[in-house]
Amino acid sequence: MGYRAENLLRLLKAATPTILGLIGVILLATPVRLAEGWLPTPIIPLLVVFFWSIYSPDYMPSVSVFIIGLLQDLLTGGPLGLWALVYLTTQYVVMSQRSYFLGREQRVVWLGFTMAAISASILLWLVMNLMSGAILPVRALIVQMIATVLIYPLFGMAFRQLHRRVLVEA
């Protein structure tokens, strides 16, 4: 393989988590409508940000997190900076607890993700209350976060394989 192709491949690998996050945002803006809208779309970017912030923050630079969040704000039509703040805060909290999570069983990491999802929800809810000047119903948010937490094991496994076999190795 030529030097240039090798570099390109390396860049592509480095950008994979960011691209996954952006695809997650696009999915959040797609009319998926599982069971006629009763099942919410999971917040895949949160999974992506959480996973790579723990296992390899070099693959998930803060700038990428910021861009993912900003794109989500632009596409969902919410106030600009909201999701960027939520994802960056998640990254900040996760990275400060990184040494605890590294090398732990997946169950523990799942619990950690649950905590991260709860704190992200609280932050989201508080900011939206402040922005709208009213106490907002939380049901939709809770349902969506539960869906996100429930699919973590599946995505965690897939991301682990991807990270180990494709991004780091070879």
Place this chain on the structure above:
Amino acid sequence: MDVLGQDRREGLGRKANSRFVLILLMIASVLLLLSSLYSAQASVFKKAREGAIDAASPVLALFSGPVSYVNGIIGSVGDYFNVLEQNKALREENAELRQWMDEALELRKITAAYEHLQTYEAPPEAQPVDAYIIGESNDAFARSMIVNAGRKRNIENGQAVVDDRGLLGRIVDTGSNASRVLLLTDIQSRIPVYVEGADVEGILVGNTRAKPLISFTASNDDVEVIPGQRVLTSGAGGTLPRALPVGIIDSQSRDGIAVRLYANHTRARMVRVINYEFPGIDDAGAADKALAPDEGNEQTAQVEG
């Protein structure tokens, strides 16, 4: 069990992620939030949103194609199992609609007779634009949709968007090929409505729940409504045409009157944007129209004539 991240060799070999940048970006996000709180309509943000919708619309269309195909299949499987029930319900509905059709034809005849009698000038016809839903915010708080029609097809901010049953929302951001629809259930949505037969004019306020509330009414006294009465757009403020069906009264509580919407945004695939120009009945309207040089002359001529 294998676990990740036990070696520090991973990554690109250099530290791409510093805490300093992270905190800097967090501050930037907070500043963005605060500034969008005070200037939500600022042209920079608006441009950014419109640009984002435009840029994302091909990707969204690409994603929404297969999704709606799969949804269609799931839907048809579901339909297959309750085809008998549906058939029965449709027959009943059809019988009812036939009666309505007879009545409508009768009324049309009467109206035509009156129009013939009076010096009657027909209101301007609405110019509907059909569009597909290519995006939808699957967000707990933001309720909006992206449709594949924009400025190139004469879509403008404020226009009403309906599905086959009733009002869905209105256009808030317009790109050149795609635009955003703010649904009636969004917390930012405020629509002037009236209740048919109850003499109640008010503002329908979204609150992220399925049933928005009529929170402010024109009268200070408590208003009396009966569940089942129809709610229609009032046309006050001059953005939405009058008498678009919105929903029916569901219940009345201390907070306001809950309205069950006709439109179902989880089922709609295709919507209609109503490009409605109000007839210039006052000077303010005429002055507004005068800003657009082509149509302005016509409009004033109509007012004077």
